[in-house]
Amino acid sequence: MNPYCSNSTIAELTGLLRSANRIGVVSHDRPDGDAMGTALMVVRACRALGKQADMLLTPGASPTVVALAAAGECRSVPPLPAAGDYDLAVVVDTGARSQLEGVASWLQAMSESSIGLDHHARGEEVARHRVVEVGCASASQVTAALIDALGVAWTSGAGPGFTIADACFAGLATDTGWFRFASADAAVMALASRLLAQGAEKERVHALMEESERPQRMGILARALSSLSFLGDGEAAIMRVGHADFAATGANSNDLGGAVNEPLCVGSVRVAMLLTETEPGITKISFRCKGPQAGCITHDMNEFAARFGGGGHVQAAGARLKQPLDAATAEVTRQFADYLARRQGKGGS
Numbered sequence: 001m002n003p004y005c006s007n008s009t010i011a012e013l014t015g016l017l018r019s020a021n022r023i024g025v026v027s028h029d030r031p032d033g034d035a036m037g038t039a040l041m042v043v044r045a046c047r048a049l050g051k052q053a054d055m056l057l058t059p060g061a062s063p064t065v066v067a068l069a070a071a072g073e074c075r076s077v078p079p080l081p082a083a084g085d086y087d088l089a090v091v092v093d094t095g096a097r098s099q100l101e102g103v104a105s106w107l108q109a110m111s112e113s114s115i116g117l118d119h120h121a122r123g124e125e126v127a128r129h130r131v132v133e134v135g136c137a138s139a140s141q142v143t144a145a146l147i148d149a150l151g152v153a154w155t156s157g158a159g160p161g162f163t164i165a166d167a168c169f170a171g172l173a174t175d176t177g178w179f180r181f182a183s184a185d186a187a188v189m190a191l192a193s194r195l196l197a198q199g200a201e202k203e204r205v206h207a208l209m210e211e212s213e214r215p216q217r218m219g220i221l222a223r224a225l226s227s228l229s230f231l232g233d234g235e236a237a238i239m240r241v242g243h244a245d246f247a248a249t250g251a252n253s254n255d256l257g258g259a260v261n262e263p264l265c266v267g268s269v270r271v272a273m274l275l276t277e278t279e280p281g282i283t284k285i286s287f288r289c290k291g292p293q294a295g296c297i298t299h300d301m302n303e304f305a306a307r308f309g310g311g312g313h314v315q316a317a318g319a320r321l322k323q324p325l326d327a328a329t330a331e332v333t334r335q336f337a338d339y340l341a342r343r344q345g346k347g348g349s
Ligand SMILES: [Mn+2]
Pocket: 034, 035, 093, 119, 137, 138, 139, 175
């Protein structure tokens, strides 16, 4: 497997987009604000250039994320597009085949005509020509360079609240925890400033992303919090939610979005983990950690998630275990103890 890094340039991707006529855009399952925002940036830019473009949306997306799109910008799959429906595939905000299962056969058929825009450290050959900027806070920041290179107006789109600038802002704000994470550097703030100057409606994005939960959120959050235990002298917090918890509260996994961050409000906690048994025998794990302490990165969630076949970023990563909740909890607890021991062995704090 080739290492997962750029094998193309923004200039080359711009040329491929310009010569395409019908563009299908995909991102990871259950898209977050960055996945949806970045996909919509591409859709809106292509449409502004007079091309046909759609985001192909697999089932299970959170309605509040879907609300970032205007009517007619997304096409539900299944059914998958027919051969010839699109002449270029665009994959954004992921390089993981496991997150693209719903469109895998279509991507395979499009493999010679596909481009990728991503900022993850790990991935596979899901797109033929790709730009991967690990130093970017969001895929939408990577894609901002593409918008500039295409020369389309940042106000293009389906009207106020549904412009390229709005979509880019949604990705930038969500992936930086509303500009709190270490990744929210000067370049991110400069881009945010440009987007606001171009009319991005930040209150609308905030209301959709942060103030649109269902009442079931509180029931499932209460269960997650009551399951909390501390590891490593309070350095880490682990929460777990089982299949029965979802059944009892009427919540679904969308209702738990961002809940993993809750224990980070505790001073001693550097790492927070949430294990979710989404279906019996399958446990999804979210990993989060606080930013650098005195300029030093204390934990690397991308590295830790790799122990379970997962990945992501330094401060936010995830993995999926084919194990029931109890077995997965025992495995994560054991691995975290080993991770701490090795870190101390390396002379880490
Ligand atoms: Mn992202």
